[in-house]
Amino acid sequence: MGQTVILGVIGSDAHVVGITILEQALSAAGFDVKNLGVQTSKDEFVSAAQKHDTGAVLVSSLYGHARQDCQGLHKQLADTECDAVTYIGGNLSVGQDDWDDTREHFRELGFNRVFDAETDPSAVVSALERDLDHRTAEPETQRVRMNS
């Protein structure tokens, strides 16, 4: 089993399709995904991160309230001495805000990486593999049958 990754949709947000796709992609890549589902509070992210001694906390938000919902999350994680990498992704602002400003805002909140709504799940897998130095199991060496 690979490293544990916590995944969930923060706040009152009920958009479930994105995290379902991410869960499938991350599980297929060998991560042990704990999907907290939609409408997950900050406290639930923090206690799940603590309980599973997770390598990464992945926060999803689609409905436009991410800025408010994520306030204080990193302080709560730090208070529990959680050193997981944190990513956020989805539709992170209301309307057509400038993406550079949006990314900068979430970096300032403490997120290690910020992903937009066009994110391909394979990009998330690659980033996590790099950040967690995640190594997928070596494929079994094929035995070569020697003909006598």
Ligand code: B12
């Ligand atoms: C389907 C949908 C709904 C469904 C959700 C059904 C369900 N249970 O999932 C329903 C009808 C319930 C709904 C409700 C609402 N919705 Co809606 N919804 C959508 C819609 C059309 C598609 C979302 C979707 O499933 N996309 C497909 C998945 C695969 O993509 P994704 O979610 O974006 O996820 C990908 C990436 O974003 C990224 N990603 C996502 N999360 C994360 C996390 C991490 C860590 C990473 C790395 C990547 C990542 O990777 C995913 C895979 O590629 C979008 C518009 C759109 N085209 O995106 C609006 C949209 C998200 N909804 C919107 C709104 C406003 C609402 C409501 C507030 C409307 C209302 N007034 O009631 C409510 C909110 C209800 C709530 N409490 O959440 C707005 C948000 C606007 C904003 N942010 O500025 C959008 C953008 C529509 C719009 N253009 O206005 N919605």
